[in-house]
Amino acid sequence: MLDVRRLHLLRELDRRGTIAAVAEALTFTASAVSQQLGVLEREAGVPLLERSGRRVILTPAGRSLVAHADAVLNRLEQAAAELAGARDGIGGPLRIGTFPSGGHTIVPAALAELARRHPALEPTVREIESARVSDGLRAGELDVALVHDYDFVPATPDTTVDEVPLLEEPMYLVSPAGGEAMSAGEAEALRTGGAEALRTGGAEALRTGEAAAKSGSGDTLAALLGPCAEVPWITARDGTTGHAMAVRACQAAGFQPRIRHQVNDFRTVLALVAAGQGAGFVPEMAAVPSPAGVMLTKLPLFRRSKVAFRAGGGAHPAIAAFVAAATTAVDVMAGSGGRVRNPA
Amino acid sequence: MLDVRRLHLLRELDRRGTIAAVAEALTFTASAVSQQLGVLEREAGVPLLERSGRRVILTPAGRSLVAHADAVLNRLEQAAAELAGARDGIGGPLRIGTFPSGGHTIVPAALAELARRHPALEPTVREIESARVSDGLRAGELDVALVHDYDFVPATPDTTVDEVPLLEEPMYLVSPAGGEAMSAGEAEALRTGGAEALRTGGAEALRTGEAAAKSGSGDTLAALLGPCAEVPWITARDGTTGHAMAVRACQAAGFQPRIRHQVNDFRTVLALVAAGQGAGFVPEMAAVPSPAGVMLTKLPLFRRSKVAFRAGGGAHPAIAAFVAAATTAVDVMAGSGGRVRNPA
DNA sequence: ATCAAGCATAAGTTCAGCTTAGGTGTGAAG
DNA sequence: CTTCACACCTAAGCTGAACTTATGCTTGAT
Known part of the structure; x- marks a missing residue:
């Protein structure tokens, strides 16, 4: 059976481009990543990577394997979210990322709402550029993030992230x-x-x-x-x-x-x-x-603002709670000021 | 991240009913299985099993986790099949199971066809009751099997097995x-x-x-x-x-x-x-x-005869080759004798 | 030319996951 | 009621997979 941890490494390599970056993101040494990818390649029986200059790139077989890895990891995330939902009570740390202007508009209102409804939740906010959110989510540095895109700047589709429009x-x-x-x-x-x-x-x-x-x-x-x-x-x-x-x-x-x-x-x-x-x-x-x-x-x-989280994680109670709180926050702002609007 | 190997154990427990049976099927000791399931349960944070007499049964949370495990393992099987397809040439061992009457009708013709088209393939035939095929496939004792069902005896749906009508x-x-x-x-x-x-x-x-x-x-x-x-x-x-x-x-x-x-x-x-x-x-x-x-x-x-294989394995070249050979064999028999017919 | 980035390999180390051993509770059989 | 086998769990020890450290090679920029 293919090892999912190794598939995870392959996926990160596809996203981040170098073994060194993968290692850094997952707090391994580059050597460990290189070795594990080597094992994966041997098990696969097909070349998955090839050197290109001083980096490695995925072969077509490697990229197609990444698609399977995405599907598998998404489903695992879903399973984990469901388990978290089965555990009674919403609590524990929730690492929230936000684009800068979200930090002093939506986030404070959402946090207040979140604290009111789920006092056991321990939210942590970190400012982060939308472009780096996907990496942060996958690396487990973030659980959920406020992101945005603009007309003229199409958001690149990302199978590793699910989004809810806000x-x-x-x-x-x-x-x-x-x-x-x-x-x-x-x-x-x-x-x-x-x-x-x-x-x-x-x-x-x-x-x-x-x-x-x-x-x-x-x-x-x-x-x-x-x-x-x-x-x-x-x-x-x-x-x-x-x-x-x-x-x-x-x-x-x-x-x-x-x-x-x-x-x-x-x-x-x-x-x-x-x-x-x-x-x-x-x-x-x-x-x-x-x-x-x-x-x-x-x-x-x-400009469209959204809540982003790891694909499959939408059912996680803390994620769902944040989405609800952010939506409420936006609705309240829209209702009081008449100046913003929830597209949903 | 949830460990897929442990999810696999949970799935087998759901199918086979006792930890001892799981251990035997996967050639572990019962102790090892028990320990790993214990770790899974602790990681899940939710009771997944509960003792019932001298055996264990899955809780609702456990059964729902099995559904995710099925999806994940099916997808991994698909990935493995695709990799096997990328490796050039169809060859190696192929363990075929068959119901008894298939053994002296469809199987010989299918094997002849298979040998003609893929001489590097090393098929092994084993007689097995249709009811035990699913276990055999999951345990890796079998790669593909001829099975049948009858009117009045509805086949129980099985998410771990895919079937092609023959x-x-x-x-x-x-x-x-x-x-x-x-x-x-x-x-x-x-x-x-x-x-x-x-x-x-x-x-x-x-x-x-x-x-x-x-x-x-x-x-x-x-x-x-x-x-x-x-x-x-x-x-x-x-x-x-x-x-x-x-x-x-x-x-x-x-x-x-x-x-x-x-x-x-x-x-x-x-x-x-x-x-x-x-x-x-x-x-x-x-x-x-x-x-x-x-x-x-x-x-x-x-009576309907079918080819069965692990869910997701349909793209595996050897499986696909066997399905094709069996279909051809049936077609030839239907054509010459006018007595059987391929439903496809 | 020099240097840093990036990957691969060799060798040593650690800990997850296995086996063996032994104990508990359950249900069937005498 | 006693006995016994079955199924599971826990404790303890062992082994190898997977990690780190150390080193060398190739590439591309300065």
Whole structure:
């Protein structure tokens, strides 16, 4: 019988690219991983890896074996979740990952709700970029995470992670409050009306580039972003999905953004724009309460927040409890402020 | 992560009933099995077994964990089969199990075909009752097996075994050639006409007891078996599906058979009937060439032969080769004799 | 050329998982 | 009721699979 631990190593190798990375993630030495993969290969009777430069890559047989490994490990996760559900009481540590802006919006509310309903749970929050969440979950460093993706930055399908949608919110262009400045009241009116686009499923059609042309209010992305084509831009840090979203949105609007500042914190983006340093993007959640000194323009461009966890783990009581708490938190925020909305 | 080897033990315990039987099947000591199951239970955090008299039975949590174990082990079998397919060439040992009458009908033809197409394969044949095939396959004593079931004896669904249908043949009543005796020619004519019932899917409707009333030719089971109600019967040995089929068929015809002889070999059944010892049942395959001294009556009652193998193993090249060879063998027999038929 | 990254192999070490041995509770048979 | 065999569990010791450490090779960047 194929050894599942070895299949696990093979899967991690497929995901992380090098034996050294696998070893580090699973706190082994590279030697141990190399040996075990060697045994797996011998047992399989088929070459699973081949050297490529100074690393190894999977052969087609190896990749197909990884697909089986995914299925097996997912099912084991499911079994473990079910067992956890059979144990009475929800408690123990729960390691939560979150993208930075989630840390001061959804997470605190969700934690409060979680503590109210399951006092025995010991949640631990760690900030983490969405791109690294999958690795963190698989390595067992995280149990659950808040992640997001943007239009123009398609989330790569990942069979090792399951996701529950939490929130879909429009992005805003933040530009210096200058000539055609918009008052806070005007911005609020725009926001309220814009909720309609969300409900009619317009966001779904906007995920691809060309679809951005048909904006609900008749304003195309090009028309909305165009005035800022020559302005310096403030985007999220290089390598993040927020950065990629900003660049591609501007490209879709027909220009290449001149990026001057790179900061991930949306409050800093707002402050920089207010200081006349350029234009940027913020999600609706960061746009309310309406900050002073900047102009906000709702864009036909959405950010989707989700709860992610190891594939098969959805039935785990602590995971389910967190999903419920996060959903409640989002619903409460949506109900009180009228500014965000649960897509479910 | 749950240890798959331990899940395997749990599954075997569910199937075999005692730790001692599991140990024997997997060539461990009972102590080892007990210890490993103890570890599994501790890791699960939920009682999985409880003592019941001097044996142990699974708790609901244990049984639900077995379902996951089945899924995981099936998938691993699939992975192994795929790897075997990636290794070039079909060869090595192939342990084949067969029900007794298959041993001198389908198996020899299938082996010849197999040897022609895959000379490197080393098949080993072992006779085994269909009821024990599942255990044999799971224990790794068998790779593939010919099995059968009868109308009136529903096959218990088994998630650990996959099956490919091979042959569906009518059963015949064998009665002493006496008063209303039927010549060999007459019997042949009956057989030829009866093939129609097979094609029209009548057999499917006949699997349950009450369905036996609507026979294709207008002859009900009761009408066909009735004349032999008072005759002694020759059935398969107690505890076999053949025995159960005989008893239930007679019960469905409205009488309790008086069983005098119990033999599994259909040629012996024919010989005993010819010797005036009573009546019996034989499948079509044993009814041709038409034996002398007995009367044959085709019944609206079918036997289905299948190839069985470990769930997920269908893609294994040697298994697939055997299935193909057995199918070919059956087709050839059906074509030449016109007496059996592949349901596919 | 030099150096670090990455993988593989050799050798030593450790602990999980096995066997053996012995004890307990259960159910059947005398 | 006693006896005995069966099934399971626990304790103790042993063995080998799987890990670490140490070392060398190849590759690609500086």
